[in-house]
Amino acid sequence: MPSTSIRKTEYDPGSKTLSVWFVASGKRYEFEDVPPDTYAEFRAAFAKGRYFNDHIRNNFRYRLVATDDR
Numbered sequence: 001m002p003s004t005s006i007r008k009t010e011y012d013p014g015s016k017t018l019s020v021w022f023v024a025s026g027k028r029y030e031f032e033d034v035p036p037d038t039y040a041e042f043r044a045a046f047a048k049g050r051y052f053n054d055h056i057r058n059n060f061r062y063r064l065v066a067t068d069d070r
Contacts, residue, residue, distance in 0.1 A: 003048040011039045018042075018056070019065070028067065031060040 008021040011034070018034040021027070038055060045051035 005049040006052060009042070011036075018060075020052070020056075026067075028065045029062050030065055031056060031062045034060055 003023075005023055006020060007023045007026075010019040011017070012019075013036055016033050016035065018031040018039055020029050020031065022029075034056065042048065042051050042056065
């Protein structure tokens with residue numbers, strides 16, 4: 001099911017970095033050291049926003065990625 005809060009995700013298994021784009025703000029955050037099984041569960045979750053809040057947010061170091069809107 002598409003998420004109403006998460007627009008897009010990308011995962012780099014080499015660096016274990018999860019990138020998440022949010023619908024409301026349009027901002028992208030990168031979460032560090034996310035295990036592949038956590039990402040697989042996130043992708044498979046029916047309620048991605050709930051899974052994100054319960055298992056990813058505040059559980060992994062993250063940073064806001066600056067975007068060039070020009």
